[in-house]
Amino acid sequence: MVSLWLVPGPEDSEALKTIMSPQHDTNHLVSKSSYPKFLPHVTLATIPSFDLSEIRNAIPQSQPSFPVKFSSVDVGNHYFRSVYISVELTEELAALHKEFHENIKVPPKTPSFPHCSICYIADEDAVNEEREKFAKELRAKVRVDGERSVSLQCMSSAGEEVWMSSYVAKEIWVVQCEGAVEEWKVLDQIKLE
Numbered sequence: 282m283v284s285l286w287l288v289p290g291p292e293d294s295e296a297l298k299t300i301m302s303p304q305h306d307t308n309h310l311v312s313k314s315s316y317p318k319f320l321p322h323v324t325l326a327t328i329p330s331f332d333l334s335e336i337r338n339a340i341p342q343s344q345p346s347f348p349v350k351f352s353s354v355d356v357g358n359h360y361f362r363s364v365y366i367s368v369e370l371t372e373e374l375a376a377l378h379k380e381f382h383e384n385i386k387v388p389p390k391t392p393s394f395p396h397c398s399i400c401y402i403a404d405e406d407a408v409n410e411e412r413e414k415f416a417k418e419l420r421a422k423v424r425v426d427g428e429r430s431v432s433l434q435c436m437s438s439a440g441e442e443v444w445m446s447s448y449v450a451k452e453i454w455v456v457q458c459e460g461a462v463e464e465w466k467v468l469d470q471i472k473l474e
Contacts, residue, residue, distance in 0.1 A: 312403035
């Protein structure tokens, strides 16, 4: 199984990583699979394994980069959607999602599309409200900018406060998502124009 991720540039990625770890003590956790490290991304597609050239060919030629706009912070009931940022379904994002799936000839099955997961928390820990606890910490760093727009208080690599309401999708990464999260492998990185 492979997933295609819309990833930000290095600077935005590093800033988002500063909000992806809990600020509270986690010694009480039951599962070692809670809070694994992963890169911030929006999953464009999850498909059976394909030849990388087929995947590349299914992405529109000269696909431009585009903004990924944050709408809200939400708590889910699934490991891979434990606490996430809901993302605005813009025309660019909807068109890319549709065209990729049509070209690869796989029906779209992208749950809660689009979203950017902030952390993964195992169900064993979720029953003790760990997802809600993390979301409460994160929401303390959220500013509501409008009806469907939020900014997140992150830290830059220089240690300065940065408010992010979006990021620019700079690349599409093809990631083999098998085994433990921290064992996932990036198979390809496709730069967007």
